[in-house]
Amino acid sequence: MSQTASQPNVEPAGDGVPPHRYTPALAQQIELSWQDRWEADGTFHTPNPTGPLSSGFEKVADRPKAFVMDMFPYPSGAGLHVGHPLGYLGTDVTSRFLRMDGHNVLHPMGYDAFGLPAEQFAVQTGQHPRITTEANIAAIRAQLRRLGVDHDDRRSFATIDPGYYRWTQWIFLQIFGSWFDPDAGKARPIEDLIAGLDAGTRAPAAGTNPSGRPWAELDEVERRKVVDAHRLAYLHQAPVNWCPGLGTVLSNEEVTPDGRSERGNFPVFRRPLTQWMMRITAYADRLLDDLDRLDWSDSLKLMQRNWIGRSTGARIGFSCGERTIEVFTTRPDTLFGATYMVLAPEHPLVSSLAAAAWPDGTDPRWTGGAATPAEAVEAYQRQASRRSELDRQDAGREKTGVWLGVTAVNPVNGRELPVFIADYVLTGYGTGAIMAVPGEDTRDYEFAEVFGLPVVRTVQPPVGFDGGAYTGAGPMINSANEEISLDGLDKVTAIATITDWLVEHGHGEATTTYKLRDWLFSRQRYWGEPFPILYDENDLPVAVPASMLPVLLPEVDDYSPKTFADDDATSAPEPPLSRATEWTTVELDLGDGPRTYRRETNTMPNWAGSCWYYLRYLDPSDDERLVDPELERYWLGPQSPGDVGGVDLYVGGVEHAVLHLLYARFWHKVLFDLGHVSSEEPFRRLVNQGYISAFAYTDERGFYVPAAEVVENSGQFFHEGKPVSREYGKIGKSLKNMVTPDDMIGAYGADTFRVYEMSTGPLDQSRPWETKAVVGSQRLLARIWRVVVDEQTGVVRAADGEPDEETLRVLHRTIAGVRDGFATLRFNIAIARITELTNHLTAAYGAKAPVPRTVAEPLVLLVAPLAPHIGEELWSRLGHDSSLAWHAFPVADERWLVEDTVQVAVQVNGKVRAQVTVPADADAAALEAAARADEKIAGHLDGATVRRVVAVPGRLVNFVLG
Template identity: 40%
Template sequence: MREHAPATSHHRGEPAPTYDVRAVQEKWLKVWAELDPFRRRDDGRERRYLVDMYPYPSGDLHMGHAEAWALGDVIARWWFQRGYDVLHPVGWDSFGLPAENAAIRRGENPAAWTEANIATQAESFRRYAVSFDWSTRLHTHDPEYYRWTQWLFLTLYEHGLAYRRSSPVNWCPGDRTVLANEQVVGGRCERCGAEVTRRELTQWYFRTTAYAQRLLDDLVGLAGRWPDRVLAIQRNWIGRSAGAEIDFAVPGRSAPVTVFTTRPDTVFGATFLAVAPDSPLAAELAELGSPGARAAGADNAGAAGAAGAVAAGPDRRADLDRHLLGVRRLSELDRQAESRPGSGVFLGVYAVNPVTGRRIPIWAADHVLADHGTGVVMGVPGQDQRDWAFATAFGLPIVRTVQPPADFAGEAYPGEGPAVNSANDRLDLDGLAVAEAGAAVIGWLESTGAGRAAVSYRLRDWLISRQRYWGAPIPIVHCPRDGEVPVPLDELPVRLPDLRGDEIQPAGVSPLAAADWVAVTCPRCGGPARRDTDTMDTFVDSSWYFLRYPSPHEAGRPFDPAAVDRWGPVDQYVGGSDHATGHLLYARFVTKVLHDLGQLPFAEPFRALLCQGEVINSGRGMSKSLGNGIDLGEQIGAYGVDAVRLTMVFAGPPEEDKDWADLSPGGSLRFLHRAWRLAGEVTSAPGADPAAGDVELRRVTHRTIREADRLLELRRFNVLVARVMELVNAARRAVDAGPGPADPGPDAGRGPDAGRGPDAGRGPDAGRGSADPAVREAVETVAVLLSLVAPYTAEEMWERLGHRPTVALAGWPAADPELAAEPAVTAVVQVDGRVRARLSVPPGIDEAQLREQALADPVVARAVGATPVRAVVVRPPRLVNIVLG
């Protein structure tokens, strides 16, 4: 493929000048570097704040970057043209596993690999002409950044929102670290693809569940400004469920076992309880059900025959431990798969159903998860298919509590119907509908103290511990005397020790545990202590970076409150919807916490969200293993930056996937050449009054301007490009149809090049083209609109049109309402099928207006006369059919 465009025939048969893509790019990169046009000014103008999800520096930019940053740049450049003071910052999410794994392979510190990749990406971003304010640049691995990530941790810790506990966690054997639930996709690590297992570890968490209802409620305010699918994903992930907590007494145990259920109406059909096998409760109950415990607590021993279970003999704790060996090899997804046969172990103890008084066995069951709800499920096999399968597998009773329809042929029936088998001398639900029965049960539970109305959430606390080196150290010291001690703020940052690749090999515990760095003096008592050796999930780094950008060099605090108040929240956020349950949720959580603590004036971080689709190739995601990867650098080398950007933007709506195999950067390049040549054929002077020019061309120009604003507001950038192409075609026709240019004077059309010769500033096209000022108006409009998508070409056009750089700040054109008005169309009015009138109406006329105008027409009124009108069929803007009779 060639770097330069081929020469094409000029419209008069002469060779057109060659558009040298590489030379144009090098030329304008130097000019922009000198002008620094996109630096925010803080000069009192109305402000706009746009943030792209910042990249991970794992290598050079790829096709996904090319799409995402082209889309965000359209909006930023539009705002610049509109005259706003725009903050469009740049930074890198530079901690994380890829850098650490690369450092291990290379035997070096991760910083070397990270910073080399950042330098490569920064140069590529500059070449890609993204309108960044480079003075904002930040890197999350910089100690002056992660100092404040540690401050955030300590802030949450101080307010009870960061805590440490032992729990079953997702363990990635490939990366040898724990993963948050959001980082497990289909039972595998989202980063390396290894099958995830479960381990018991002591970990740090952020208490996101404390904000579950707020996170859910505030989605309402984002409707229409965030994609519906992202809102739906978050709503489902938070997963609010209303129901009841029911207390089941356990003989021999002082406290009841509490169950949350969304179907309290089915409690009469509860024939067993199922406990998460990896929960502390399961271990406790197994101990209670073992022979030694039964000797001391005969209540449970005396219930031997219930449900066919055996209450004497086996060591239930040993049974549970053997069962756990298999459970820990399963992912959460596997454990909850409905297609998987139920697996469990009887714990040797019983609970008392509060409404029936019957004892029901307690089992440890794989499908119950320790950190879902209370970690206990009420087994109602008559109304739940998984409970049916479990009860069938282990010979447990099945009692229906809802009457299925007569034609129901299944097993468990989860649907609506009248309650059955749900009455005793204290409570009678029989015949009640599900909702009525549920309300009655909750009332009875609350009156007897056996339960209460409750709400549960699917959302769980955010697991932030990572047993890896390349991340922000957790600023806690563990002291034998004082326990967990926060590192004082004036001692932040807790810097990572300088370790090489051979010193950070993953071993199931953090590599930091073996470093001399771990030994420290307790900040509270002065005695010997040890640093916490886990590092924070990189999502903590990105949960607040948009707050740092308005004051990126602030030294004594994480951000300047006045600057955040002035710029925040982010007006437009751009990035992938794959972060819906990760980064986007965490950023919302952190923003709400800081708002509640008086640190922020707003509670939502991003006013509007634009999510791009995926760039695929031949119907599949790009992958080295599939051999279908597309190298962005090669595409830019062959066609130039503008052609790649234009191709990405023109390919379809931002949210749709783009298949590179179906796209044509070569076609984009040819269009850019046509636009560039037009600029060289304008011979009227800058500032010439277009009012004396081609009226029809002016109409096209002003309709395009009017449409541009609407399409940009709707984020339909691909349609905007189509309108620009139509304007180029209209201008081309006007040039080709018009007379040769009048002599506009020796210096006209040459702007800053005036006085350097008769053709200076106009290139090889001098002496050809159009002196019609309407053509100039059209081509100047093309240059401004095209600057949003193809900045190099637009800058060249602007210069050829006699203007100084930069077109990026030229100012947004204003549409003349009269010229932009759509031409009238003819509406036919029929009375009983006969044409009675033809009306000239605007194309946007609505049904009511067209009906009123048709009935008011004198000719139509005479045709109708005194006959009653039976119907008026209106098809705006073309047809009205009046039916009499």
């Protein structure tokens, strides 16, 4: 098996080019040959400790494991451009390095294949989305193979495989079948809840029992509704993001800040609809707190923290006639400064609170020009619902609102506070109602100005403060009643004091709220996982038994949901599956005799399949269970007490910071609570790879011209002789700056492409693409080739002799540097060190003397993770029968990392004035003596007073003159 790729039929490379030069044609020949051999030999098959993939595990049983993973791609029809492989190559280099360095490495790849583009293509063409999706997967798989990545191909799958989504449905049933026990702080099986309710040891949670009657008195249907309201997956009628243009509802995360759909950019409206929700809010604290235990970038953690948006404060009740208005505030200390109240226009109390008529002397600004409060409210609510999210969130807009004609009572001082509705108060956050403190809140101050409301300061602003609201720190003022006084207190003490008082008098309590909302989990699409849910004759949801999974996606004639005019806010969703009439109705015996059930016709959102795919890699053939616990413990389990476990390196784009990464953590924690996994988190270490952008060029008319045809001439850019202007942006067809990996592999080979991508900066850094610079990587590989192979004869040139000491020092410095670069994902510094070694060998040995084998072999091993094909080829030519993929990575010998003598800089007053060479172990005194002996330094010191001498052994000497 030691035959090499290039022995026969190398074509003459052209006039003057040596026949055995490392040309792109030779590189491609070598690459294809080694890709075939890796596949035939199963070189990258990773052994599991047990089960069907465990063959060969004894070879690696004593190795530490390393689970290295990419965010799997969505198989779009557009194929890959040069920006896509950056992360894939980063994990590939890492996994190859770790394998050589003695780890059992799992580096798999799969496909996230449900989703909108394939469905929309299917709607246009009538072709089943599975057909296009599978064709796209095959194309991307071929592209990845041609890059030489070391994925274990036995472990690949797509989320659309019934054998996969069967378990996606199974997990849904686990979530549906459990509730969050606030006492235990974790999910538990729903049967435990029912047992507690039956035994009377547990009462229905607040808001789950509308009738208010005791559990024991409820009938069967009422009980089921109470239980269903506790589930982690539950049906809920609430305002959701309805997108008529797409014909589906969307999660908050899928709606852009300006109130449009992330996909398609259609307007989104808030509409009350009954939909499946997942109770991710129950996990808000754990999702937040466990971020501290993850090796993720600070910026990414911050994005999740902001999205979860925990804030602590108080809930305070304000009496308003017969009713109580509950508000949430983070500043209960400013309660004495509340001068009015505001409800969100959609607040449920609004209509019942509105007065019958305006009191005499009502400020005309407060009525909205309406004859009665009811009319004013109705008009304002209509206006608010029509207003797009963009308008409504524009903080710069003048405040609007109307008075309800009533007042509420400030519990702390009895002050009568007029109650308004205004759209600057959001219905979904806190209680949807606020106490307005214009003295210390900018928005309240703006509203108070427009409506002529009083301002009471309760925090002393600094002298000279002439702004409106004062939001800074300062002592409390104007904050006392007969029982308590906050005056003079600081903010923290005042909050504690007033909160105690509120609790004592039954007016409120300390509380925490979150920006995070429950996850809207149903979509009115065809191309997604069907819900394993049936509805019985009471229209209540029933789980499909696990034994009957998967619920297969039925064939339909029309893949599109009914869509509507973009702005038709009152339209209602109609999922494609509802038209599969033979499928929607089913007769089953679920243990109580045959009955007729109606199937859930929504499908799961795009994110469902990516929530757990890392578990499936452990054994994608498992039909018995979600994952073998032994495999999960081995690959994902905690590595030490307190460790969260999870994938050891997860690389992907930052665009998933609050979508996929939050949802997957949530599912994983539910699975952990229910005992299906031993790890608390799915992704221990996460790195966001940078983006590759490219220059694009426009002509005088502003049209893009093909970037590949633009030439530069002394700083100016020209296309067909005419000047063009340069822009910088995404790679793609629209900017006419598309460059594909296939283009680069065709021109240079995969190894050169890999080395170039890795050389342009640390993995997490974004960078521009520059095709003309790729040749530098090609030159490097050609020089390495020339170290081992004679370009004229093709004969291997490695010598048996010993390298000189200087070469050994460079070699071992290189080994240390390359290891550092690989370990920290700074492949650019690894390549710089390899280049130095190569350049040194070229200069020291040149074309005449062969490089000693003891240096040439480590060089090949060092470059192999980056450029595996040329690595294998040279390794093979050096006489090794087996792949270097499993050969030990070189280890630096400390002996050669320390120099005998070192050059140290000599500074005078911090400026370098000379270099002296001293023994490496010279102490400070010897260093100073050597420095003083230098002519230049002696000149500088002559006649001056040396106030101080700083001598750092091995580094420098600094004379400080007085």
